[in-house]
Amino acid sequence: MIAFQGHPGAYSHLSCRKARPGMTPIPCGSFTEAMQKVEKGEAALAMIPIENSTAGRVEEIYRQLPRTQLSIIGEHFESINHCLIGLKGSTLDEIRTVCSHPQALAQCDNNIMKLGLETDVKSDTAGAAHEIMQLQDKSRAAIASSLAAELYKMDILKENFQDHDGNTTRFIILSREAATPDYQPGQKYVTSLMFRVRNLPAALYKAMGGFATNNINMVKMESYMDTGSFQATSFYLDVEAHQLDQGMINALEELAFFAQDIRILGTYKPHPWRQQGRSLS
DSSP: OEESSTTTSSSSHHHHHHOOOSEEEEEEEEHHHHHHHHHHTSSSSEEEEEETTTTEOOOHHHHHGGGOOOOEEEEEEEEOOOOOETTTTTOGGGOEEEEEHHHHHHHHHHHHHHHOOOOEEOOOOHHHHHHHHHHHTTEEEEEHHHHHHHTTTTTEESSOOOSTTTOOOEEEEEESSOOOOOOTTTTTOEEEEEEEESSSSSSSHHHHHHHHHTOOOEEEEEEESSSSSEEEEEEEEEEEOOTTTTHHHHHHHHHHEEEEEEEEEEEEOOOOOHTTTTOOO
16 A cells, blocks of 8 residues: 555545556545554555645655655656646636645646636645535636546646646655665666754865765755754755765765764665656756
């Protein structure tokens, strides 16, 4: 079983079906609940969104990752086709309010303003569709997937409702057990890690120097405050290297001089979307 946040029909649900078609998806009320199901052994994996090409990072995930001992065993990139969906028989002219997750609303902001719609924030995209189906209010529409429209027997009023073509969300796949692939020179890998810089002058600059001198490409870096103070900043980092590559070993040794609480979240093979040379930035 694979856990995801949201109602059936959420984009995370769609990603579970594509990335792990042989596993049963389990809907959860929150990202924390989805992760906890894996920690408790109630699910084997969790499918968690971490960033979107239009709306940026899913900030909540960076607060949750340090609180879990789960490992990243893979990634999945999902092209997002937002649909504006309403009740059966409703028309675009009848819609006054659009409901969805904050990320989806942000990804469709220009189109929402063009239609002059009010926004109503919900916990997830499919949940917004489910609520409208229950309310039977034709003045309300949801931004959700075509799968949600199918599951809740609603009409798609407008397809490709997102502001930008190529709108893509990156998911990480979490497990209780690490699943580090065998190191093969020449094969591409991604390693994700977290660390906190020491409160020293130019600590981050020096910490990153080891990756540069060992020719390791950094593909993502996010900062976040997790200690309750402003004295030190924590970072999430993705690099294109296997943790057993000698260059990576050297870089981690140098990192340890200027950072603490270093934790490797996982090493995994890149998703084909990344191998095609695409970028979320």
